[in-house]
Every structure is written in C-alpha cells, then in structure tokens.
Amino acid sequence: KQEVTQIPAALSVPEGENLVLNCSFTDSAIYNLQWFRQDPGKGLTSLLLIQSSQREQTSGRLNASLDKSSGRSTLYIAASQPGDSATYLCAVRMNTGFQKLVFGTGTRLLVSP
Amino acid sequence: DTGVSQDPRHKITKRGQNVTFRCDPISEHNRLYWYRQTLGQGPEFLTYFQNEAQLEKSRLLSDRFSAERPKGSFSTLEIQRTEQGDSAMYLCASRETTGTSPLHFGNGTRLTVT
Numbered sequence: 001k002q003e004v005t006q007i008p009a010a011l012s013v014p015e016g017e018n019l020v021l022n023c024s025f026t027d028s029a030i031y032n033l034q035w036f037r038q039d040p041g042k043g044l045t046s047l048l049l050i051q052s053s054q055r056e057q058t059s060g061r062l063n064a065s066l067d068k069s070s071g072r073s074t075l076y077i078a079a080s081q082p083g084d085s086a087t088y089l090c091a092v093r094m095n096t097g098f099q100k101l102v103f104g105t106g107t108r109l110l111v112s113p
Numbered sequence: 114d115t116g117v118s119q120d121p122r123h124k125i126t127k128r129g130q131n132v133t134f135r136c137d138p139i140s141e142h143n144r145l146y147w148y149r150q151t152l153g154q155g156p157e158f159l160t161y162f163q164n165e166a167q168l169e170k171s172r173l174l175s176d177r178f179s180a181e182r183p184k185g186s187f188s189t190l191e192i193q194r195t196e197q198g199d200s201a202m203y204l205c206a207s208r209e210t211t212g213t214s215p216l217h218f219g220n221g222t223r224l225t226v227t
Binding site for chain 1: 117144146153155156158161169204215217218219221223
C-alpha cells in the first residue's frame, strides 16, 4: 500500500528566504507526482505535475524535483512571500492504471513579513 | 473556464438525515473525482467517473454513499443516514483525458453532522 509522508508538518520562515518542502513515498512504481497548494477552507490548487520519466518541473519561483528510485520529491520555493503562506500537499498516482491520487498530510507554511 | 463548482459550500445536518452534494466540473473535462478530507489530513479518494461511467470506488465508499454522473456532465454525491464520522470536507475534481493533465479541484462542501 502506497504511503506518502511530508516533512516538516509545519514551517515558519521570514519573507525572502528560500525553502524546501519534502515528500517521500514508499512505492516507487508511480505514474506521476503532483504538488498542490491549499488555502484555509478552500480546495486545492495544482502547482506542478512531474511525470515519472521527468526529473524536475519549474513554474516561476517554484521548482519541483523527483527521484523516483529513492521515493522522494522536493518543492523548492525561492524568495518566499507572505502570499505563499498555505498548506502544501504532494500526491502520487500509481502506475497501475488506477486514477486515484494518494496524498500526504501536507506541510503548513507560514511566511512572515 | 469558470473552474470546478461545488454546491453547497456548507451543510449542517442532523445524524440520520440524507444529504446530497453537487459538482459541476470544468466543461471540457470528461474525468471527475470525489475526495474526502478531514482536518489536518490530506484528501482521500472516494470515486472516479469517466464520462457517465463510474470506474473506480474506494472501500471508504460504504453502501450509504452513492455517486452519479448522469449524461457525463455534473455529478452528485449522496450520503444516506448520515453519521457524525461523515463530517468532513467533500472535494470534487476534474481533468482532461490526457495522462499529463493536472487535477483541478473545487472549493469543496463542508459537511457537519450534529
């Protein structure tokens, strides 16, 4: 059974810092991995999607990497801003033909001005 | 593109009552998903539709839960004889057919069972 873990559970940084969020998964037979952002009381917003054959994806100040063999992904946020404060979730889709995503429990990020 | 729309945003009901939630996916998306999220946890998969066909169901979806997607457009999720353990955020998501397309979520329906 796939298990997804995110460390740390919470992170507080001053504005302008670069930071890294970690995601690990137990079964490396994944189809893709997706990073989401969730604001309190809201749904999830897709940030980056990495196919299993890719090593990284970039969007603006965000960079996500994937090391499938070691079961790890990182989300790098450059020059953090207070507006980046949210919960960040990673999710994997297995390479079994099934559609469901398996989510981690998220990292709650607070960027203070 | 108006995004994924869910209704209602909040629902408070008494234990034992039936509730129904609606999801309108992004119009050109033929794949639709339901997830459930409790406080401090990541979303858990409930069920998946491709057009009007329900192709995957989680074991979390007990016989009190039923989902439909008539005509392959909007979807409804019904919970019968609600229990306090059903209290959660119910999230709907949709995406295009291609395997590389990301999942787009709605803002969810928060259910409170008293």
